[in-house]
Amino acid sequence: MLKFIIKRILSSIPVILVVITFVFFIMRVIPGDPAILILGDEANSKDVEILREKMGLNEPLLVQYVNYVKDILTGNWGNSYYNNESVFKNIKDRLEPTVLIVIYSTLISIFLGVPLGILAARYRNTFLDYTLTTASVFGLSIPMFWLGIMMVFLFGVKLRWFPVQGYKEIQEVGLKTALYYVSMPSIALGLQSVASIARYTRSAMLDVLNNDYIKTARAKGLPVNKVFYKHALKNSLSPVVTQIGFSMVSMLGGAVVIETVFNIPGMGKLAYDSLMRRDYAQEQAIILYMALVFVFVNIIVDIIYKYLDPRIELD
Incomplete structure (x- = not known):
């Protein structure tokens, strides 16, 4: 039984990776800038750029993806852009x-x-x-x-x-x-x-x-x-x-x-x-x-x- 469970978990890793990849890129395709949504339409471009840099959104898309996968593998799911709380804590709550x-x-x-x-x-x-x-x-x-x-x-x-x-x-x-x-x-x-x-x-x-x-x-x-x-x-x-x-x-x-x-x-x-x-x-x-x-x-x-x-x- 344990062998079966381990085998199923391992066989699910490619599926999880596909899900991670799909969601990552589809979120970037959806119109809307997180920095502008947080600061508001009246924010000046300098503040928007500073926030984007802080959130890592100015990095090339592939670099963002690699960093995201690395964080997932190390158990760091990241913080919410909205309240800066751990995303895992927000889910738990x-x-x-x-x-x-x-x-x-x-x-x-x-x-x-x-x-x-x-x-x-x-x-x-x-x-x-x-x-x-x-x-x-x-x-x-x-x-x-x-x-x-x-x-x-x-x-x-x-x-x-x-x-x-x-x-x-x-x-x-x-x-x-x-x-x-x-x-x-x-x-x-x-x-x-x-x-x-x-x-x-x-x-x-x-x-x-x-x-x-x-x-x-x-x-x-x-x-x-x-x-x-x-x-x-x-x-x-x-x-x-x-x-x-x-x-x-x-x-x-x-x-x-x-x-x-x-x-x-x-x-x-x-x-x-x-x-x-x-x-x-x-x-x-x-x-x-x-x-x-x-x-x-x-x-x-x-x-x-x-x-x-x-x-x-x-x-």
């Missing part, structure tokens, strides 16, 4: 609400998506199946920002069931109240994953149900429910686990939109603000952090694969 939202959304997507997919497969080609399939397509088609705005208007402004914006830290108000503050963004973020997981579960179940050993079990007279839930369900979970892992990572990206809509001071909101400020160091650190999370989640998914199907070798 904003991590709590984002983690809560992603976990909450993942649980919603699992406990709704998997059962709905099972029901659609169990009663395939029926009115229930068609209804759930149509609802899944509709759920995948709804823009997340629109759904968030509609939820703010309906459940926050009109019904007043949830706060329309903001977040209270666990240390300040406790876990229950903190979860209350992230309920609406978590539901908005989780609904699209419910739709995708339901579709994957249905598809995986139907694929397994067409296998010969399922047909043999039915021919031997085993009860339909036993064949369906004991044999088919277990063997169809592997692709579903993959989709759940992918959904968790995509939720980190979705947090940028959802935290901005609900004005939650999480990592997603930090990513959006950093992009608007052209805070290269902070934005690059956030993307790198997300890439590392992606690698970690993939390793966990592969390990779960092994437990679900012992025939799989972790090579």
